[in-house]
Amino acid sequence: MTSKQLSVNTRLAGMDNNIDGYLGRKMKPSHGVSRLTLGEIGNRVSAITIDTSKGGAIKKEILQPADGTLSHVHNANIRVPSTVCDISTNSQHGNKQLLQDSKILKAETDLAPVKVEWMPDHNLLPSVSRLMEHDAALFGTLTHEVAPMDISDHGMGIFSQSALSEQIEDIDAEDRDNPQLVSIYVNPIYSYMRQLEKKYSIRQNLLDGSDITGKMRAILIDWLCQVHNRFHLLQETMYLTVSIIDRYLQAKPCSRTKLQLVGVTAMLLASKYEEMYAPEVADFVYITDNAYTKKDVRDMEQDILRTLDFSFGRPLCLNFLRRNSKAGQVDATKHTLAKYMMELAMVEYDMAHLRPSYIAAAALYLAMLVLDGSEWTPTLQFYSFYSDDELLPVVQKLAQLVVKAESSKLTAVKTKYSGSKFMKIATIPQLKSKTLLEIATSGHVKTS
Numbered sequence: 001m002t003s004k005q006l007s008v009n010t011r012l013a014g015m016d017n018n019i020d021g022y023l024g025r026k027m028k029p030s031h032g033v034s035r036l037t038l039g040e041i042g043n044r045v046s047a048i049t050i051d052t053s054k055g056g057a058i059k060k061e062i063l064q065p066a067d068g069t070l071s072h073v074h075n076a077n078i079r080v081p082s083t084v085c086d087i088s089t090n091s092q093h094g095n096k097q098l099l100q101d102s103k104i105l106k107a108e109t110d111l112a113p114v115k116v117e118w119m120p121d122h123n124l125l126p127s128v129s130r131l132m133e134h135d136a137a138l139f140g141t142l143t144h145e146v147a148p149m150d151i152s153d154h155g156m157g158i159f160s161q162s163a164l165s166e167q168i169e170d171i172d173a174e175d176r177d178n179p180q181l182v183s184i185y186v187n188p189i190y191s192y193m194r195q196l197e198k199k200y201s202i203r204q205n206l207l208d209g210s211d212i213t214g215k216m217r218a219i220l221i222d223w224l225c226q227v228h229n230r231f232h233l234l235q236e237t238m239y240l241t242v243s244i245i246d247r248y249l250q251a252k253p254c255s256r257t258k259l260q261l262v263g264v265t266a267m268l269l270a271s272k273y274e275e276m277y278a279p280e281v282a283d284f285v286y287i288t289d290n291a292y293t294k295k296d297v298r299d300m301e302q303d304i305l306r307t308l309d310f311s312f313g314r315p316l317c318l319n320f321l322r323r324n325s326k327a328g329q330v331d332a333t334k335h336t337l338a339k340y341m342m343e344l345a346m347v348e349y350d351m352a353h354l355r356p357s358y359i360a361a362a363a364l365y366l367a368m369l370v371l372d373g374s375e376w377t378p379t380l381q382f383y384s385f386y387s388d389d390e391l392l393p394v395v396q397k398l399a400q401l402v403v404k405a406e407s408s409k410l411t412a413v414k415t416k417y418s419g420s421k422f423m424k425i426a427t428i429p430q431l432k433s434k435t436l437l438e439i440a441t442s443g444h445v446k447t448s
Contacts, residue, residue: 167378167379168378168379168382169327169379171326171327171379171383172186172187190320190323190383193315193319193320193357194315194357194385196313196314196315197314197315197355197356197357200243200247200311200313200314201353201355202243202246202247202250202352202353203250203353204353205353206246206249206250206352206353207249207250207253207349209253210249210253210254211253211255211256212249212253212254212256212259214349214350215349216256216259217245217249217349217352218347218348218349218410219410220245220259220260220263221242221245221263221346221347222347222410222411222412222413223263223412224238224241224242224263224264224267225238225343225347225412225413225416226412227264227267227287228241228267229412229416231271231279231283233267233271233274233275233279234274234275235318235339236270236274236316236318237267237270237271237273237274237275238270238343238346239316239317239318239346239356240270240273240274240312240314240316241263241266241267241270242266242346243312243314243316244266244269244270244304244308244312245262245263245266246352247308247314248262248266248304248307248308249262251307251308252303252307258300260288260291260292261288261291261292261296261297261300262300262304264284264287264288264292264297265284265297265300265301265304266304267284268281268284268297268301269301269304269305269312270312273312281294281297281298282294284297285297314356315356315357316356317342317345317346317356317357317359317360317363318339318342318360319356319360320356320357320360320361320384321335321338321339321342321360321363321364323383323384324360324361324364324380324383324384325338325364327379327380327382327383327384328364328368328374328377328379328380330364330367330368330374332423333371333423333425334364334367334368334371335364335367336417336422336423336425337367337370337371337425337428338360338363338364338366338367339363339417339422340413340417340422340425340426341363341366341367341398341401341402342359342360342363343413343416343417344398344401344402344405344413344414345359345363345397345398345401346413347410347413348397348401350397351394351397354394357384357385357386358386358391358394359394359398360384361380361384361385361386361391362386362391362394362395362398363398364380365380365388365391365395366395366398366399366439369395369435369439369445370430370431370433370435370436371430373435375388376388376391388445392443392445393443395439395443395445396439396440396443399436399437399439399440400440402431402436402440403436403437403440405426406432413426414426
């Protein structure tokens with residue numbers, strides 16, 4: 001029996017404009033752009049700026065590979081193999097002998113021959129239902145941390161009696177037929193990400209015993225935010241950059257003179273991890289006003305890789321925010337406001353040790369409170385793993401950061417979210433409302 005052949009194009013054409021605020025990025029070459037160095041990493045905050053009057057991106061234009069690159073594949077004379085299988089049964093011994101005669105693929109290339117093995121009772125093109133059932137069973141063998149479905153009265157599963165009684169919505173119910181949304185994997189994936197949060201945790205007061213202060217770290221990240229915007233990099237790249245910096249500094253304190261080198265090298269590594277086309281080493285050398293050489297960047301890159309044991313899988317706030325926004329069915333305004341608050345927290349040294357899932361949940365909760373006074377529903381509590389009472393301390397801290405941003409000298413994040421690309425969310429009147437001020441001062445929350 002012949003199965004239908006499935007052809008799925010998984011190439012992402014563009015980031016989601018409505019919920020994540022991504023827009024199509026154009027790689028434009030610039031000439032004569034003034035890029036200033038970080039300068040003194042001490043108290044001279046005003047010295048760390050990037051001239052944006054001329055506009056344009058620093059990043060060089062990336063050319064796609066020529067069509068001739070894969071010409072040898074198209075010109076290769078490949079013949080489809082024909083397999084003749086003869087299965088004979090020996091009744092006396094009760095066993096089957098498989099006689100297989102398969103031709104070897106021959107192509108006019110330098111590739112080694114490939115043998116095709118025929119397996120009885122195995123459908124190479126399974127149906128969608130068979131594929132999903134097989135993958136679900138396979139995924140269950142990969143981890144021992146995923147508990148079986150709990151339908152007891154006191155269980156915590158999505159189909160448990162307690163969950164149903166609290167009217168917890170299955171937010172993945174409509175995604176069953178979309179393989180790109182991997183609805184059968186999504187809950188175990190986020191459970192695994194919470195395990196990674198614990199594994200790659202950042203300790204409180206990570207700079208203790210180092211020459212680097214929290215203020216120096218804040219100045220560095222504020223400057224890197226400007227560099228990130230000028231390179232037109234993905235949002236994930238910035239979050240991963242800060243994660244690499246903090247994890248490296250807590251494991252191996254560096255001198256003040258190398259702090260900027262750590263920052264640009266972390267962004268280089270994050271770009272290689274997240275971007276399709278990462279900036280070149282020369283771009284980062286140039287952005288530091290040639291304070292470091294290419295060799296310095298490469299040496300620091302190797303040092304960071306060895307120190308972190310090549311592990312960059314620490315989850316990002318943005319990963320959890322997207323899940324929470326789906327669970328809360330929030331609009332683009334709330335989602336963008338939560339991202340603004342998360343990036344304010346990214347600069348704050350006192351919040352560097354908090355788990356990304358904790359910050360993401362608190363940011364969305366505060367955005368909901370400020371915009372329309374929405375409540376933290378049982379569905380949000382179930383998928384975020386945090387109750388509203390648990391979030392209140394971080395909600396108050398985020399509210400204080402929003403108020404502080406109005407007069408802070410570190411303006412990169414506020415300037416970024418004052419632009420039309422991010423709905424000018426940093427300038428909305430609700431950020432100066434009585435509700436936000438009460439939360440910032442007393443931590444008291446009033447819901448509608």
